[in-house]
Amino acid sequence: MSQRPGITLGETRSGFVGRLRTTLARRTEGRALALFFVVATVTWIMEPIVFTSYQVTLGRIALIGLVALGLTAVILMGELDLAVASTLAVAGVVMASIDNLALGIIAALLTGLLIGVVNAFFVVVVGINSFIATLGMLFFLRGAAFVISGEEPVRLANIDAGIAFGKPFIGDLTPRVLLFIVAFIAIQLFVTRVRVGREFYAVGGNREAAYDAGIPVRRRIFTGFMISGFVAALAGVINTLERTAADPTAGSTVLLASFAAAIIGGILLTGGRGSVFGTLLGATSLGILQVALTLSGVQVDVQNIIIGLVLLLAVISDPTTLRVVLGNARAFIQGRSEIQPEG
Amino acid sequence: MADPILECRGVSKHFGAVQALYKVDFEVRPGEVMALVGDNGAGKSTLIKGIAGIYPFDEGQILFEGKPVKIHGPKDSSDLGIEVVYQDLALADNLDVVANMFLGREKVQNGFVIDEANMERTARETLTGLSVTTLQSVRQVVAGLSGGQRQSVAVAKAVMWNSKVVILDEPTAALGVAQTRQVLDLVKRLADQDLAVVIISHNLHDIFEVADRITSLRLGQTVDLFQTSEVTQQDVVHSITAGRMKYVPGMEQEEETA
Numbered sequence: 001m002s003q004r005p006g007i008t009l010g011e012t013r014s015g016f017v018g019r020l021r022t023t024l025a026r027r028t029e030g031r032a033l034a035l036f037f038v039v040a041t042v043t044w045i046m047e048p049i050v051f052t053s054y055q056v057t058l059g060r061i062a063l064i065g066l067v068a069l070g071l072t073a074v075i076l077m078g079e080l081d082l083a084v085a086s087t088l089a090v091a092g093v094v095m096a097s098i099d100n101l102a103l104g105i106i107a108a109l110l111t112g113l114l115i116g117v118v119n120a121f122f123v124v125v126v127g128i129n130s131f132i133a134t135l136g137m138l139f140f141l142r143g144a145a146f147v148i149s150g151e152e153p154v155r156l157a158n159i160d161a162g163i164a165f166g167k168p169f170i171g172d173l174t175p176r177v178l179l180f181i182v183a184f185i186a187i188q189l190f191v192t193r194v195r196v197g198r199e200f201y202a203v204g205g206n207r208e209a210a211y212d213a214g215i216p217v218r219r220r221i222f223t224g225f226m227i228s229g230f231v232a233a234l235a236g237v238i239n240t241l242e243r244t245a246a247d248p249t250a251g252s253t254v255l256l257a258s259f260a261a262a263i264i265g266g267i268l269l270t271g272g273r274g275s276v277f278g279t280l281l282g283a284t285s286l287g288i289l290q291v292a293l294t295l296s297g298v299q300v301d302v303q304n305i306i307i308g309l310v311l312l313l314a315v316i317s318d319p320t321t322l323r324v325v326l327g328n329a330r331a332f333i334q335g336r337s338e339i340q341p342e343g
Numbered sequence: 344m345a346d347p348i349l350e351c352r353g354v355s356k357h358f359g360a361v362q363a364l365y366k367v368d369f370e371v372r373p374g375e376v377m378a379l380v381g382d383n384g385a386g387k388s389t390l391i392k393g394i395a396g397i398y399p400f401d402e403g404q405i406l407f408e409g410k411p412v413k414i415h416g417p418k419d420s421s422d423l424g425i426e427v428v429y430q431d432l433a434l435a436d437n438l439d440v441v442a443n444m445f446l447g448r449e450k451v452q453n454g455f456v457i458d459e460a461n462m463e464r465t466a467r468e469t470l471t472g473l474s475v476t477t478l479q480s481v482r483q484v485v486a487g488l489s490g491g492q493r494q495s496v497a498v499a500k501a502v503m504w505n506s507k508v509v510i511l512d513e514p515t516a517a518l519g520v521a522q523t524r525q526v527l528d529l530v531k532r533l534a535d536q537d538l539a540v541v542i543i544s545h546n547l548h549d550i551f552e553v554a555d556r557i558t559s560l561r562l563g564q565t566v567d568l569f570q571t572s573e574v575t576q577q578d579v580v581h582s583i584t585a586g587r588m589k590y591v592p593g594m595e596q597e598e599e600t601a
Contacts, residue, residue: 195457198442198449201435201437201442202442204437205436205437205438206435209433210446213448214447272437273437
């Protein structure tokens with residue numbers, strides 16, 4: 001069997017340049033990047049104050065983004081976690097109900113982990129579809145937040161800590177933004193460089209094959225939901241500190257915004273495709289857009305209309321989706337009924 | 344001639360009342376391609392799943408390198424160096440070639456950080472060693488590969504783990520002419536590297552091209568063991584459809600007098 005000369009399977013790509021090339025070759029953030037530039041440019045021209053008062057914008061991005069980052073870990077495996085916003089509220093209430101600040105924070109974060117475990121238990125062990133299981137948890141936890149708090153905001157015992165937390169910590173960056181950056185780096189490294197995290201992609205891509213290859217699929221799903229629960233609880237802690245009170249209604253707008261951020265970031269809801277960096281871009285675009293619209297005096301209702309349009313545009317404008325969409329539109333016009341699924 | 348690396352002696356398997364395998368003998372030697380043929384329901388898949396440890400046999404003996412071994416689960420067989428490439432290939436479409444070859448067994452440094460460069464090098468060496476030259480890059484995503492390329496990746500994945508026996512379940516079933524060519528060449532190369540190869544196929548043309556010997560099964564029993572060079576396709580077809588069975592189903596130990 002003669003080997004054809006001159007054909008190699010690409011050179012070994014080690015080192016920074018090599019890794020960059022490999023990385024660029026299979027990016028899924030194309031549309032997120034495009035949208036980011038469009039939003040940033042338009043905002044720069046129309047409402048430059050968004051960038052001059054960047055602390056506000058960064059805070060907004062961190063609020064949506066943090067929850068979206070945790071969500072990304074779950075969606076990569078093809079599961080959904082609708083309970084994140086309720087987890088945020090419950091964690092905040094738990095924290096404020098405990099007088100000692102440190103104990104409160106620890107209790108809140110443990111609550112988040114526990115909720116993740118319960119979610120995963122229903123999905124993996126009981127075998128309920130994750131949309132349904134976490135929808136149940138969404139209602140359950142929101143109700144629990146109201147019951148624990150006695151239906152009104154719980155004031156934080158240590159108000160000074162909260163006030164200190166809202167102030168810039170390093171340079172102009174508040175602790176919230178810093179924690180967001182730390183969470184981003186941690187989760188990004190986890191899913192790209194750490195074995196357990198990398199296997200999330202395999203679980204999302206072909207669960208059967210992953211299982212056959214010896215990947216403990218169930219344990220990976222538990223890990224994913226625990227990350228998502230923990231991060232949501234962390235967001236709850238941050239919220240409570242900043243507002244020096246825990247509101248049982250907290251985070252009600254965050255749920256859909258964080259999903260939107262992840263989707264704009266190029267993640268596939270059926271799993272296996274997407275990235276943490278994409279989610280960051282999605283959250284950034286969305287954050288800038290929301291702040292810009294608010295500052296230019298657009299009503300919240302109209303804002304939602306615009307964000308909805310942007311989300312749809314972002315999804316449709318994905319090159320692979322675009323072809324399917326055009327094909328379906330043509331088929332529809334010509335009266336053929338075979339509509340292809342997206343992706 | 345080399346001694347068999349893997350030998351099954353009188354293995355049986357039943358599912359409820361259905362006797363899927365009855366006292367089957369099967370062997371494969373290093374450096375040879377052994378074809379496993381038989382009609383639908385003859386027990387080909389049950390036999391390889393038994394060897395792979397997915398459905399352990401009810402009775403009978405498995406010898407590996409001459410020593411009796413017990414295979415109770417998939418891990419037992421892969422520890423011995425037996426790798427099976429199933430028809431569905433078990434590849435994750437969204438991952439690239441390297442990630443698929445190392446699926447579930449990624450190389451790590453410092454305990455948990457993925458060692459990309461090392462994995463990529465090993466994957467490329469394995470593919471080059473098998474003369475798989477149709478891939479443009481080991482960083483291609485599997486979704487974009489042709490059927491033959493996917494099969495090559497799945498086979499390379501099986502070979503990479505220092506395996507001694509590679510079992511291929513219908514490797515050419517879904518492939519076109521050129522793709523089939525690629526895979527058959529690959530099968531020959533595996534045997535050239537002194538691996539024992541078992542190939543299941545319904546395509547006698549393919550089998551006669553690559554196999555050294557042919558074991559034919561019929562209704563759960565071994566009916567014939569051919570040297571490919573000594574028989575015609577007609578003989579094999581006859582064996583598959585009307586081969587003489589040693590045992591009458593349901594009657595223990597009694598030789599049928601045909």
